[in-house]
Amino acid sequence: MLKRLILLICILTIALVPLISSYSLEGLVGAWLFDEGSGKKVKDASNRGHDGELIGNAQFDKNGKIGSAISVNGTEAYVMIPDHDDFKFKGDFTIACWFFNN
Structure with a gap:
């Protein structure tokens, strides 16, 4: 579960606002900025x-x-992204995120 959570958090933060606005979105399968508030x-x-x-x-x-x-303090706190064929990578891919553990 923790491994899945860390992977999910990394995927969730693939692109940040400056990156999305200045680069092509071609090939990007997901970008979660958590700006909803x-x-x-x-x-x-x-x-x-x-x-x-x-x-x-x-x-x-x-x-x-x-x-x-997002704050995910505890073992039962996470972001659920429904499974999709876009997440079945067949080649090289990049995951980017900011992760802070306290």
Whole structure:
């Protein structure tokens, strides 16, 4: 579960606002910026429709490295992104994220 959570968090933060606005989105399968601020829905900024949902006590945090973030303190807090064929990588791929563990 923890391995899946870490992978999910990395995937969730693939692209940040400056990167999305200055580079092509071609090939990008998901980008979650966590700028919603409230609620349970996490919007996919790649426009591919891979929106997620905050589960458990996961919550938005306005104190992200760049923009906002999510706080997943505990073992039952995570972001659920529904499975999709876009996530079945057949070649090289890149995952980028900011991760802070305290």
